[in-house]
Amino acid sequence: MYAVIATGGKQYRVTKDAVLRVERLDAEPGSTVELGEVLLVGEGANVKLGNPHLKGGKVVATVVRHLKGAKVSIVKFRRRKHYLRQKGHRQMYTELKVTDISAG
Numbered sequence: 001m002y003a004v005i006a007t008g009g010k011q012y013r014v015t016k017d018a019v020l021r022v023e024r025l026d027a028e029p030g031s032t033v034e035l036g037e038v039l040l041v042g043e044g045a046n047v048k049l050g051n052p053h054l055k056g057g058k059v060v061a062t063v064v065r066h067l068k069g070a071k072v073s074i075v076k077f078r079r080r081k082h083y084l085r086q087k088g089h090r091q092m093y094t095e096l097k098v099t100d101i102s103a104g
Contacts, residue, residue: 001016001043002101003038003040003041003042003059005038005039007025008023010022016100017097017099018097020095023092024066025096029065030063032061033060033096035060038058040054058102061098062099063096064095066092068091071088074086
């Protein structure tokens with residue numbers, strides 16, 4: 001069984017026992033998180049589709065850890081104009097392990 005969920009402005013296809021990295025969530029490592037924005041649940045040819053969300057559908061996951069992504073460098077540069085701006089960014093992520101998928 002698999003599901004398509006939406007969290008952090010992105011959509012993810014998840015299966016049971018899958019480990020995925022989503023945008024940072026306010027939850028302690030080891031705690032359980034319920035993701036209610038389920039867009040689709042399917043198993044083989046049997047697919048339930050929401051409009052836009054599946055009523056009663058939920059995905060339960062356990063927070064494994066919080067981490068930072070790779071550093072991204074932002075550079076603005078104009079040649080011969082004495083103009084250089086440099087910035088860096090590291091996105092914060094939460095690693096989740098899916099424990100249960102229900103279609104409702």
